[in-house]
Amino acid sequence: MSDFDYGENMDSIPIHVRHAELTRANGPDRSVCPICRDGLLLTRRDGVTLELLAMDRCTRCAQSFIYDDVEEMRDKLRGV
Numbered sequence: 001m002s003d004f005d006y007g008e009n010m011d012s013i014p015i016h017v018r019h020a021e022l023t024r025a026n027g028p029d030r031s032v033c034p035i036c037r038d039g040l041l042l043t044r045r046d047g048v049t050l051e052l053l054a055m056d057r058c059t060r061c062a063q064s065f066i067y068d069d070v071e072e073m074r075d076k077l078r079g080v
Contacts, residue, residue, distance in 0.1 A: 004036040009063035014055065018069045019043070036061035043073075052077070 015035070022031035025040055033039040039060025044053045054070040057063065067073065 004038070004061040006060060007062040009035065009058070009061045012063055014064040014066045016066050016068050019067045019073055020069055033058040033061060033063065035063045039063075041065060 017034065019031065022034060022041065024030065025032045029043040031041040031043070033041060036058060039058035041056045041058060044056050045051060046053060052067075052070055052073050054067050056065045056067065058065075
């Protein structure tokens, strides 16, 4: 178990990361939170267009992240 409480980092500033460098958890779209190591980053999508969003948040500590490689992620899904 983590030493982080649920939602502990809700008000923290976003951290820039590269999705390609995160540790995967149960599939290509889920990553282990690099801060608390217990939560997941689920690779959020726009509710209308389903496009990958650059901003994500840990399911446990609520730390927010910005994917610096979001354009590469989108291109990969498009097969570009």
